[in-house]
Amino acid sequence: xxxxxxxxxxxxxxxxxxxxxxxxxxxxxxxxxxxxxxxxxxxxxxxxxxxxxxxxxxxxxxxxxxxxxxxxxxxxxxxxxxxxxxxxxxxxxxxxxxxxxxxxxxxxxxxxxx
Amino acid sequence: xxxxxxxxxxxxxxxxxxxxxxxxxxxxxxxxxxxxxxxxxxxxxxxxxxxxxxxxxxxxxxxxxxxxxxxxxxxxxxxxxxxxxxxxxxxxxxxxxxxxxxxxxxxxxxxxxxxx
Numbered sequence: 225x226x227x228x229x230x231x232x233x234x235x236x237x238x239x240x241x242x243x244x245x246x247x248x249x250x251x252x253x254x255x256x257x258x259x260x261x262x263x264x265x266x267x268x269x270x271x272x273x274x275x276x277x278x279x280x281x282x283x284x285x286x287x288x289x290x291x292x293x294x295x296x297x298x299x300x301x302x303x304x305x306x307x308x309x310x311x312x313x314x315x316x317x318x319x320x321x322x323x324x325x326x327x328x329x330x331x332x333x334x335x336x337x338x
Numbered sequence: 339x340x341x342x343x344x345x346x347x348x349x350x351x352x353x354x355x356x357x358x359x360x361x362x363x364x365x366x367x368x369x370x371x372x373x374x375x376x377x378x379x380x381x382x383x384x385x386x387x388x389x390x391x392x393x394x395x396x397x398x399x400x401x402x403x404x405x406x407x408x409x410x411x412x413x414x415x416x417x418x419x420x421x422x423x424x425x426x427x428x429x430x431x432x433x434x435x436x437x438x439x440x441x442x443x444x445x446x447x448x449x450x451x452x453x454x
Contacts, residue, residue: 232378258442267342267428267445268381313380315443324369324388325396326443328380 232311236335243301245332247314252295254316254327259288259299262331263310271299271312301334309336340364344429344446351419351453359414359449361429368434370412371443374398374425381428387412388434419453426450 237243249257255276260268274281274288274297281288287300297314313331345360363370371386373396383396387406401423403415412431416423430443 260445265448267447268443270442270444273442315381324386324394325383326371328373328382330378330380 232331232333234333234335236337237304239304239306239336239338241304243299243304243308243334243336245299245301245312245334247297247299247329247332249295249297249314249316249329250327251316251318252292253318256317257288257290257297258315258317258326259286259297259312260315260328261308261310261312268313304334304336306336306338309334342429342431342444342446344427344449346449347447348450349452351416351451353420353453355419356415356417357419359416359427359429359451361412361414361446362410363412363429363431363444364410365431365433365444366409367431367444368409370406370429370431371396372402372404372412372414373428373430374423375428375448376425384414384427416451419451421453424451424453 258273259271261271262268272283272286272288274290285302289298311331311333313329315326315328317326342363368389372384373381375381382398384402385404387393390406393404427449429446432443433441
């Protein structure tokens with residue numbers, strides 16, 4: 225999962241396998257969460273989002289799960305492809321309490337082996 | 339639509355020099371923001387704006403100024419660059435939802451800044 229600091233966690237998976245990337249968020253008042261993908265030398269790219277009134281949301285090959293009890297967010301990527309290799313990070317927003325600020329985790333590097 | 343456009347892509351400054359990082363978006367987004375990204379760390383918010391004429395500080399505002407004279411543009415100014423400001427800078431924008439909550443951020447491609 226993600227952590228603050230200099231060492232970026234790395235997840236290595238075989239092409240075709242499913243990937244699960246985890247994120248522990250910090251504020252129980254956060255009610256909006258986003259997963260981003262960042263390829264080397266590029267800006268973060270939106271993958272999927274979820275609001276706190278939901279536990280699960282599905283997109284194309286991706287699913288986000290939210291567990292508010294333990295303040296945990298996960299991103300599942302089905303049938304991982306080489307093009308999925310990137311750094312993934314989550315962002316939280318405290319909605320009505322402080323909706324103008326997003327807080328980002330440090331990221332997890334996904335390495336897809338062919 | 340070009341989305342969020344940042345210029346320049348790369349910049350090298352000497353300590354004490356000033357410069358402006360440009361950011362423009364063509365999506366008519368009310369909300370714009372600047373982040374810096376340091377190795378192994380998450381994006382940290384520098385300044386943000388909820389509309390033309392309105393700006394506010396983020397987590398790490400010291401050493402940076404912003405202004406928002408138009409909806410489209412949100413420049414970031416470094417008045418006297420320091421080596422600690424060596425980083426990759428990202429501009430992001432989003433639409434503000436009808437209930438005043440923010441929606442997903444769209445990011446530019448970044449400016450890699452080195453201060454010697």
